[in-house]
Amino acid sequence: MKQMKALVHRMDLSARLHKGLGSTYLSQYLEMQKKSLEKILAGGSYIASTFYMPSELFKLLDIEVIYIERLTGFTAANQLLTNIQFYRSLNNLPECGCSYQIAFDSLLSNKHIPWPSEIIALNYACDDGWIYGSYASAKYSVPFHFVEVNRDTQALAVDLKDLYNKLRSKYIEKNSIEKIVEISNSTMAVKEEIDALRLENPGIINSMDAFRIFTLYNDLGDLQTFDILNDLKNKIHEGLQSYQKPSGAKILWLGVIPLYHNRIITDLEERYVCRVVYEDLFDFTNRYLSVDGFFNDLASRIESSVFFSLQNRLDAIQRYNKTIEIDGIIHFSQRNCKFLPSMVPILRREMEKANIPFVEVSGDVIESQYFNIEGFWNVMDVFFEGIYGGRKLVY
Secondary structure, three states, X not given: OHXXXXXXXXXXXXXXXXXXXXXXHHHHXXXXXXXXXXXXXXXXXXXXXXXXXXXXXXXXXXXXXXXHHHHHHHHHHOOOOOOHHHHHHHOOOOOOOOHHHHHHHHHHHOOOOOOOOEEEEXXXXXXXXXXXXXXXXXXXXXXXXXXXXXXXXXXXXXXXHHHHHHHHOOOOEOOOHHHHHHHHHHHHHHHHHHHHHHHHOOOOOOHHHHHHHHHHHHHOOOHHHHHHHHHHHHHHHHHHHHOOOOOOEEEEEEEOOOOOOOOHHHHHHHHHOEEEEEEHHHOOOOOOOOOOOHHHHHHHHHHHOOOOOHHHHHHHHHHHHHHHOOOEEEEEEEOOOOOHHHHHHHHHHHHHHOOOOEEEEEEOOOOHHHOOHHHHHHHHXXXXXXXXXXXXOOO
């Protein structure tokens, strides 16, 4: 478990650094993730889950949860993963498989983390998650639960409730639905205010901070999440006193960022005198829950996700642009992703109609050998020349 101990150590250092710099929302977030990982490394049981499984369901129970994409994201960002391509070949895993799941399997197989007590996967955002869950269930002899998202809200709600009933027969019930709904809705109200402040004041926060904490979506229903977002909201209010509108191009970033290039947003802003003012990953859609309709509301929130459909994504971009007046859009397409890149041709066409410059860049957020940083900057040079009216920037 050497790699995970190194990750815990780096989380601790980073949390202390951000606390010293006054970014307490980041330090709280890192502390929260560190403590959960420490419990698991100490031998505590946990469930492994794919990203969009509603966290409020888990918060009802006394069980830790590792969201596969978040843990592999942390390890990739800290450059603690071994050669994933070699691991893929050695274990005859498909070349077209998602690197998030391949990386997670390498952590399990090499015993960097204990094996989970259960694996849970949705078929949203794509099929790779549940296909891997089924594979890992057989490989590590752990139960696997598949929740189908088939655009039938009622059926999805029934599946979520059935899953909860199965889990609560194994784990202690820790919180009531009433309590979790109250915490989740209070948190969502804060997040909604943050979104409004950001849209009204583009660039009021560093977009990299949003990328750092967007996985708080996996912690809704936890009081610590309320505290973290409330702290961020207060920080934004403090910043309003000295806020100035961005002088350069206002950029919307769609999709993920290459996790091993932690400065890519900062470097982009410095190089092209621009500001990444918003990103769709941090959009939680601000759907509230009710006690009586708890499982239906969880299902509805999944279906309201920005990434759930092309129309959802187009509506979100239109909503951002209505207030921000975006100057350009950068879409990062994850290698082997069977979901978001397929939307790009229509997104490009619709942005052309709206006269918003749009560019797609591709790579793998986990496997650095599949991202050409020099090629990225060459594409950005051309993109920003177009945004700035053909005038070559001096940098």
